[in-house]
Amino acid sequence: MNGNSTFRHADVALLGIAEVTAPVEVPSGSFDERLAETLENLRLPQGLLQRVAGVHSRRNWEDPSDFAPAAAEAGRRALAAAGIEPDRVELLINTSVTRENLEPSVAVAVHAGIGLGPQAMNFDIANACLGFVNGMTIASTLIDSGQIEYALVVAGEDASRVQEATIRNLSRAGITKEDYLNEFASLTLGSGAAAVVLGPADRHPEGHRVLGGITRGATWNHQLCLGDHDGMFTDARGLLRNGMELVTQAWQDAHDDGWQWQDMDRYVMHQVSNVHTDAFTAAAGLDPARIPKTYPELGNVGPASLPITLAREVDTLKSGDRVLCMGVGSGLNTAMTEIIW
Numbered sequence: 001m002n003g004n005s006t007f008r009h010a011d012v013a014l015l016g017i018a019e020v021t022a023p024v025e026v027p028s029g030s031f032d033e034r035l036a037e038t039l040e041n042l043r044l045p046q047g048l049l050q051r052v053a054g055v056h057s058r059r060n061w062e063d064p065s066d067f068a069p070a071a072a073e074a075g076r077r078a079l080a081a082a083g084i085e086p087d088r089v090e091l092l093i094n095t096s097v098t099r100e101n102l103e104p105s106v107a108v109a110v111h112a113g114i115g116l117g118p119q120a121m122n123f124d125i126a127n128a129c130l131g132f133v134n135g136m137t138i139a140s141t142l143i144d145s146g147q148i149e150y151a152l153v154v155a156g157e158d159a160s161r162v163q164e165a166t167i168r169n170l171s172r173a174g175i176t177k178e179d180y181l182n183e184f185a186s187l188t189l190g191s192g193a194a195a196v197v198l199g200p201a202d203r204h205p206e207g208h209r210v211l212g213g214i215t216r217g218a219t220w221n222h223q224l225c226l227g228d229h230d231g232m233f234t235d236a237r238g239l240l241r242n243g244m245e246l247v248t249q250a251w252q253d254a255h256d257d258g259w260q261w262q263d264m265d266r267y268v269m270h271q272v273s274n275v276h277t278d279a280f281t282a283a284a285g286l287d288p289a290r291i292p293k294t295y296p297e298l299g300n301v302g303p304a305s306l307p308i309t310l311a312r313e314v315d316t317l318k319s320g321d322r323v324l325c326m327g328v329g330s331g332l333n334t335a336m337t338e339i340i341w
Helices: 028-034 036-042 048-053 064-082 106-114 131-145 160-170 177-188 236-256 274-284 302-311
Strands: 006-008 012-021 024-027 057-060 091-094 121-124 151-157 192-200 208-217 225-228 231-234 266-269 322-329 333-340
Touching: 012 064, 012 131, 012 302, 024 028, 028 036, 028 048, 028 160, 036 177, 048 177, 048 274, 064 106, 064 151, 064 192, 091 106, 091 131, 106 121, 106 151, 131 151, 131 192, 131 208, 131 302, 131 322, 131 333, 151 302, 160 177, 160 231, 177 231, 177 236, 192 302, 208 236, 208 322, 236 274, 236 322, 236 333, 266 302, 302 322
Parallel strands: 091 121, 091 151, 266 322
Antiparallel strands: 006 208, 012 192, 012 208, 024 057, 151 192, 208 333, 225 231, 322 333
16 A cells, blocks of 8 residues: 555755735625625525635735746745755746646746746646645755755746636526535635745755645545636535545554554645545644634635745744644645655
């Protein structure tokens, strides 16, 4: 069962982390206003996003295409926080779900936007909301191998287009309550950007050691959540049930393999909703006070959610604190990575 899906890093540290907050606030109440007629016709109450998902607002860019420049800006901020010059970066991985075109990669726009040199290998990794954690794992493995010294992992997301498509879909004639609930989750999405710098721990005692963790897949669930710019269609109950089964099994497998994560100082989860967070908190017996939440004001920012949440915790973390980064992505895949602050 373990194989390559359980991994340990020997000499990797997180050296810098940054986020870029999208400037336009979009309250959940504004969606209720636009969908008032549909909600009345279906006899559904307003405030479902706030009460069920716990998402009170989210952020959007002034222009939908701003996600790539924002990822570049997050990268510049993370490099400044790490004290690493751009010409020392040898790898850039973009992990965003959002993209304008099938080609070229989003990574090339971010690479150019930061001003990285030709020595910096660059490419995209797409794995739904799990992409950022996967990008960190690949970058850390290359650092451990000695092939590179410094890596930059970024994500920039735009949710405005899927939000608008969802509003149109939910306003169409003949929509049923089942249709509405299948597309409801799209309105929890938000926009934002984040980046981290990784490098060799032995050269940076001030860095935060990335120890490793576990990944697991349950890909027979790959039809439970399907999305593009025209909308996102989710079997919410199936996604929660099968996602919880996958995460709890991975949690147990990790402990069987020697990881001890029951008493971490912080559990930084991918930000989905009250339902998902509360379910895993109860299943694993975690202290809710150690689980920071950004989805109430930012929504689900896809793969950028986890690093955004971690970036907002930096000022509250002290040396020696143990942080577990935990994510689940449509498909289904899950990953957990431990960092010593």
